Amino acid sequence: GDSVTQMEGPVTLSEEAFLTINCTYTATGYPSLFWYVQYPGEGLQLLLKATKADDKGSNKGFEATYRKETTSFHLEKGSVQVSDSAVYFCALYLMDSNYQLIWGAGTKLIIKP
Amino acid sequence: DTGVSQDPRHKITKRGQNVTFRCDPISEHNRLYWYRQTLGQGPEFLTYFQNEAQLEKSRLLSDRFSAERPKGSFSTLEIQRTEQGDSAMYLCASSVDRVGGELFFGEGSRLTVL
Numbered sequence: 743g744d745s746v747t748q749m750e751g752p753v754t755l756s757e758e759a760f761l762t763i764n765c766t767y768t769a770t771g772y773p774s775l776f777w778y779v780q781y782p783g784e785g786l787q788l789l790l791k792a793t794k795a796d797d798k799g800s801n802k803g804f805e806a807t808y809r810k811e812t813t814s815f816h817l818e819k820g821s822v823q824v825s826d827s828a829v830y831f832c833a834l835y836l837m838d839s840n841y842q843l844i845w846g847a848g849t850k851l852i853i854k855p
Numbered sequence: 856d857t858g859v860s861q862d863p864r865h866k867i868t869k870r871g872q873n874v875t876f877r878c879d880p881i882s883e884h885n886r887l888y889w890y891r892q893t894l895g896q897g898p899e900f901l902t903y904f905q906n907e908a909q910l911e912k913s914r915l916l917s918d919r920f921s922a923e924r925p926k927g928s929f930s931t932l933e934i935q936r937t938e939q940g941d942s943a944m945y946l947c948a949s950s951v952d953r954v955g956g957e958l959f960f961g962e963g964s965r966l967t968v969l
Contacts, residue, residue: 786898843898843958845899848895848896
């Protein structure tokens with residue numbers, strides 16, 4: 743079945759470090775791919791998305807490229823800040839799934855000053 | 856604030872009691888979703904409405920769970936005869952009716968069943 747696999751957390755980094763959170767997927771069709779972020783005490787927010795192969799989504803300094811050949815959508819940021827501490831979820835969306843999102847388990851990111 | 860709002864934010868109840876959660880979506884959004892999230896996991900799909908029609912229900916949604924969206928605006932999720940395993944965060948999201956439409960989430964309603 744369709745699924746999303748994320749790297750396990752927590753990921754702990756120092757401020758200004760480079761961030762990569764891995765996400766790979768399995769899907770029978772051609773999904774759209776998303777990264778959502780959940781800050782402490784808040785709801786899920788869309789961080790970025792990509793709807794077709796080789797698209798790059800970007801927002802707030804974060805980037806992810808839709809790689810069909812490796813079925814991946816890894817999240818990257820060149821220099822993280824303490825305020826980036828949150829849980830990050832990778833998700834996919836298939837048009838024939840009644841618009842359900844299929845979610846990874848989430849990766850907790852902790853940034854230390 | 857015109858985002859998705861959920862009420863109550865936190866509910867503590869005893870096993871066997873009934874609870875009801877309410878979700879008010881963004882006003883122009885005709886799609887509404889309920890998800891359940893437990894600690895350390897991603898959201899699990901429960902059910903989905905397009906306007907007032909409930910179009911899909913997950914197998915997770917046992918007969919103790921019922922959701923309504925009577926006028927295509929707000930929605931309620933009721934859990935009858937709660938069990939400790941129902942303890943979770945219940946998330947509501949809404950979106951516009953188009954392919955790839957972004958889901959906007961509320962802050963969730965946390966249920967604790969004692």
